Amino acid sequence: MKKTYSRSHANRGAVLERLIDMTNNQYRNKGVADIRKVPTPVQITGNKAGKVTSYTQKGEWVDYVGIIESRTIVFDAKETSERTNFPLKNISEHQYELLKSWHQKGAHAFLLVSFTKLDEIKYIFWQLKR
Structure with missing residues (x-):
C-alpha cells in the first residue's frame, strides 16, 4: 500500500529540527555538549532504472541523544x-517507555514542544512521581 503525504505534513517539524540542529552544532563547536539527531530508519523496497522506492519504518527511538556534562541526554521534538x-x-x-527508562537510569530525558500558533518552544522535563 503506497502512502501519499501533503507537503505540509511531510515538512511538519522541519523548522523545529533545524533550530535544534543549529543549537546542537553550537554546543558541539564550543565543547559544551555532543547531541546528535537519530536518523529515521528507512526500508528500501526497490530500485528500478535508478528510481529508488522506500518507506519510513516505525522508529524505536526518540529524535535526539547525546551527552552534556558527563550525563546522557535524550529527548524528542514535537510540534x-x-x-x-x-x-x-x-x-x-x-517513546514514552524509552524516556521513562533512561530517566530512571539518570539521563536528562525530556520533550521539546513547539506550539506553532504561539511561536513558542517549551522544554518539558521528564519527571516520575516516587
Missing part, C-alpha cells in the same frame, strides 16, 4: 497547533 496544551497522544508508547 502542536494547540494553543494551550500538548496532547499526550502525540507521544508514542515506545
Whole structure:
C-alpha cells in the first residue's frame, strides 16, 4: 500500500529540527555538549532504472541523544497547533517507555514542544512521581 503525504505534513517539524540542529552544532563547536539527531530508519523496497522506492519504518527511538556534562541526554521534538496544551497522544508508547527508562537510569530525558500558533518552544522535563 503506497502512502501519499501533503507537503505540509511531510515538512511538519522541519523548522523545529533545524533550530535544534543549529543549537546542537553550537554546543558541539564550543565543547559544551555532543547531541546528535537519530536518523529515521528507512526500508528500501526497490530500485528500478535508478528510481529508488522506500518507506519510513516505525522508529524505536526518540529524535535526539547525546551527552552534556558527563550525563546522557535524550529527548524528542514535537510540534502542536494547540494553543494551550500538548496532547499526550502525540507521544508514542515506545517513546514514552524509552524516556521513562533512561530517566530512571539518570539521563536528562525530556520533550521539546513547539506550539506553532504561539511561536513558542517549551522544554518539558521528564519527571516520575516516587
